[in-house]
Amino acid sequence: xxxxxxxxxxxxxxxxxxxxxxxxxxxxxxxxxxxxxxxxxxxxxxxxxxxxxxxxxxxxxxxxxxxxxxxxxxxxxxxxxxxxxxxxxxxxxxxxxxxxxxxxxxxxxxxxxxxxxxxxxxxxxxxxxxxxxxxxxxxxxxxxxxxxxxxxxxxxxxxxxxxxxxxxxxxxxxxxxxxxxxxxxxxxxxxxxxxxxxxxxxxxxxxxxxxxxxxxxxxxxxxxxxxxxxxxxxxxxxxxxxxxxxxxxxxxxxxxxxxxxxxxxxxxxxxxxxxxxxxxxxxxxxxxxxxxxxxxxxxxxxxxxxxxxxxxxxxxxxxxxxxxxxxxxxxxxxxxxxxxxxxxxxxxxxxxxxxxxxxxxxxxxxxx
Amino acid sequence: xxxxxxxxxxxxxxxxxxxxxxxxxxxxxxxxxxxxxxxxxxxxxxxxxxxxxxxxxxxxxxxxxxxxxxxxxxxxxxxxxxxxxxxxxxxxxxxxxxxxxxxxxxxxxxxxxxxxxxxxxxxxxxxxxxxxxxxxxxxxxxxxxxxxxxxxxxxxxxxxxxxxxxxxxxxxxxxxxxxxxxxxxxxxxxxxxxxxxxxxxxxxxxxxxxxxxxxxxxxxxxxxxxxxxxxxxxxxxxxxxxxxxxxxxxxxxxxxxxxxxxxxxxxxxxxxxxxxxxxxxxxxxxxxxxxxxxxxxxxxxxxxxxxxxxxxxxxxxxxxxxxxxxxxxxxxxxxxxxxxxxxxxxxxxxxxxxxxxxxxxxxxxxxx
Numbered sequence: 117x118x119x120x121x122x123x124x125x126x127x128x129x130x131x132x133x134x135x136x137x138x139x140x141x142x143x144x145x146x147x148x149x150x151x152x153x154x155x156x157x158x159x160x161x162x163x164x165x166x167x168x169x170x171x172x173x174x175x176x177x178x179x180x181x182x183x184x185x186x187x188x189x190x191x192x193x194x195x196x197x198x199x200x201x202x203x204x205x206x207x208x209x210x211x212x213x214x215x216x217x218x219x220x221x222x223x224x225x226x227x228x229x230x231x232x233x234x235x236x237x238x239x240x241x242x243x244x245x246x247x248x249x250x251x252x253x254x255x256x257x258x259x260x261x262x263x264x265x266x267x268x269x270x271x272x273x274x275x276x277x278x279x280x281x282x283x284x285x286x287x288x289x290x291x292x293x294x295x296x297x298x299x300x301x302x303x304x305x306x307x308x309x310x311x312x313x314x315x316x317x318x319x320x321x322x323x324x325x326x327x328x329x330x331x332x333x334x335x336x337x338x339x340x341x342x343x344x345x346x347x348x349x350x351x352x353x354x355x356x357x358x359x360x361x362x363x364x365x366x367x368x369x370x371x372x373x374x375x376x377x378x379x380x381x382x383x384x385x386x387x388x389x390x391x392x393x394x395x396x397x398x399x400x401x402x403x404x405x406x407x408x409x410x411x412x413x414x415x416x417x418x419x420x421x422x423x424x425x426x427x428x429x430x431x432x433x434x435x436x437x438x439x440x441x442x443x444x445x446x447x448x449x450x451x452x453x454x455x456x457x458x459x460x461x462x463x464x465x466x467x468x469x470x471x472x473x474x475x476x477x478x479x480x481x482x483x484x
Numbered sequence: 485x486x487x488x489x490x491x492x493x494x495x496x497x498x499x500x501x502x503x504x505x506x507x508x509x510x511x512x513x514x515x516x517x518x519x520x521x522x523x524x525x526x527x528x529x530x531x532x533x534x535x536x537x538x539x540x541x542x543x544x545x546x547x548x549x550x551x552x553x554x555x556x557x558x559x560x561x562x563x564x565x566x567x568x569x570x571x572x573x574x575x576x577x578x579x580x581x582x583x584x585x586x587x588x589x590x591x592x593x594x595x596x597x598x599x600x601x602x603x604x605x606x607x608x609x610x611x612x613x614x615x616x617x618x619x620x621x622x623x624x625x626x627x628x629x630x631x632x633x634x635x636x637x638x639x640x641x642x643x644x645x646x647x648x649x650x651x652x653x654x655x656x657x658x659x660x661x662x663x664x665x666x667x668x669x670x671x672x673x674x675x676x677x678x679x680x681x682x683x684x685x686x687x688x689x690x691x692x693x694x695x696x697x698x699x700x701x702x703x704x705x706x707x708x709x710x711x712x713x714x715x716x717x718x719x720x721x722x723x724x725x726x727x728x729x730x731x732x733x734x735x736x737x738x739x740x741x742x743x744x745x746x747x748x749x750x751x752x753x754x755x756x757x758x759x760x761x762x763x764x765x766x767x768x769x770x771x772x773x774x775x776x777x778x779x780x781x782x783x784x785x786x787x788x789x790x791x792x793x794x795x796x797x798x799x800x801x802x803x804x805x806x807x808x809x810x811x812x813x814x815x816x817x818x819x820x821x822x823x824x825x826x827x828x829x830x831x832x833x834x835x836x837x838x839x840x841x842x843x844x845x846x847x848x849x850x851x852x
Contacts, residue, residue: 456828474651
């Protein structure tokens with residue numbers, strides 16, 4: 117960090133699971149690191165927004181209270197962009213939401229010279245055009261995009277991939293378990309240790325939901341789209357022009373007949389009728405002394421992407437994941453047969469917020 | 485990489501196992517990336533040196549041939565520093581050696597405004613004073629130090645640790661197997677899979693030496709100092725003022741009576757007489773269904789560092805390493821019980837050279 121850092125203004129959208137932790141972490145860090153010289157001028161959530169018309173600093177430690185007391189009805193994103201574009205200093209927008217309509221405006225935001233730091237996957241795993249427009253707009257606007265934490269939260273996944281490529285390595289294949297929810301489900305349903313599991317799939321899903329390991333509607337995890345989005349981002353950074361997160365085979369774990377069932381409750385009620393399907397898959401895996409894991413894989417040389425269930429030997433590093441850990445294996449020319457592996461918690465408010473904060477620090481450093 | 489990068493001059497010392505690969509990788513990259521705008525003005529090896537008095541570019545693709553044909557007897561390091569300090573552009577010195585006397589001059593080099601990129605551990609794992617002087621000299625000289633590849637070669641170990649700290653996480657403990665040589669020796673002598681090994685320790689060491697997995701004198705690996713140096717670097721980045729790599733307990737695997745035996749050959753001849761000691765350690769581990777691994781560990785909270793043999797359960801990630809892989813586990817406040825893990829080849833000319841190259845790119849980017 118440069119000692120005499122120029123002031124940089126920060127605008128934050130979102131104060132939920134990630135955003136709440138982020139505000140706390142940022143307030144602590146700014147308090148401990150006066151040289152950092154970043155200040156908050158805008159804080160917005162879905163139904164409320166607070167900003168300073170003269171871009172003066174909002175007290176970070178009390179930002180949520182100030183928003184509650186003095187906040188107004190939300191203004192449009194267009195108005196927000198106009199306000200930020202007129203700021204007297206460089207501006208970083210922190211998008212701590214997963215909202216598509218904000219992601220759609222990234223090209224316009226970046227083109228206005230506003231940098232973006234975000235865990236929101238939507239702009240990077242949507243259409244290839246949106247991806248291209250965002251990065252082109254950043255170039256023309258002199259702004260920066262930092263989205264390391266869209267994949268693996270605070271794990272150094274995208275930066276490692278980018279460094280390997282920049283240093284001239286050839287990426288052959290990237291493979292792993294990119295969803296903490298899937299790790300929890302399958303390490304419970306098809307464990308490596310102990311006697312063969314007799315757990316019923318529907319019970320494991322219900323339990324995971326009760327523990328908060330799934331989205332309120334578990335189908336949002338089980339349809340595989342979260343993994344497909346992360347795989348799309350990895351593939352694009354590896355140089356593929358992947359058209360979208362639905363342009364390659366994704367094996368959904370939601371029985372087709374339950375896809376259109378209106379409520380999560382009804383889905384969970386009807387799920388036991390399909391337990392035999394998962395039982396059969398598990399039995400087949402056990403016959404070969406394997407376990408089931410939900411794996412994402414991109415073969416960079418052939419351009420093939422796939423997301424789905426796989427049988428893995430028990431000694432496979434991805435077989436041994438527990439809790440909500442992720443694992444990313446990079447097979448490259450220089451690493452040969454034994455991949456570079458990064459493993460750890462890939463979700464959760466606290467580590468994801470830390471990933472956003474690390475991205476903010478990197479961006480501040482590069483803007484200075 | 486900025487598009488209109490300023491020219492940056494590169495001086496390279498060393499063209500051995502790492503340095504040779506580095507020259508090849510750099511030549512390819514510069515050829516493919518004209519925007520990079522780095523050029524070589526100085527190449528030195530132990531008994532020969534070539535430099536351009538007007539700092540004009542040496543043809544990278546033929547640098548070793550040019551050195552062989554036109555090189556002269558080496559000049560002193562002081563003369564080299566004077567030459568580089570007078571350069572018309574910013575200069576990065578690549579120290580691809582493991583020479584202590586070069587490391588000792590880092591403060592002077594950095595204080596002269598010359599940046600350093602290096603896999604040479606000596607300056608960072610020597611006395612704490614040398615470490616402090618080097619970083620202070622860089623601050624006063626406006627130069628940069630990049631030594632990511634001193635630990636784990638091209639694995640993102642130090643950058644990950646620095647990012648966690650910068651983003652406000654508390655590092656509790658760092659632990660792992662930091663030596664590819666030790667991984668090879670113990671995954672052979674005390675394997676996870678198959679029947680209990682009956683391999684003799686002295687045979688495993690001999691075989692490892694024949695395969696080039698150890699230094700010419702295996703005692704240089706087996707005394708534990710390579711691991712102790714890496715642990716010292718990790719501990720210092722984690723905030724400890726570790727006095728040196730000999731200021732904490734390091735369990736040498738060289739029997740005391742063989743420490744002073746003059747030649748590697750004699751050491752290997754006499755080693756079988758000590759096989760029973762390693763047999764007993766392995767038998768004890770097997771009784772508990774464990775394996776032996778050579779582990780480095782720093783408890784950041786208590787400040788305790790240790791390097792030595794440990795019994796590990798077979799499912800422990802460090803137990804399952806093969807070939808010459810390294811593993812680094814970061815236990816932190818935000819990651820809780822399940823550490824952030826980085827694993828992969830942590831030695832070898834090609835990946836270490838890639839680590840140096842990645843460090844060069846990062847430094848060029850920051851100097852621009």
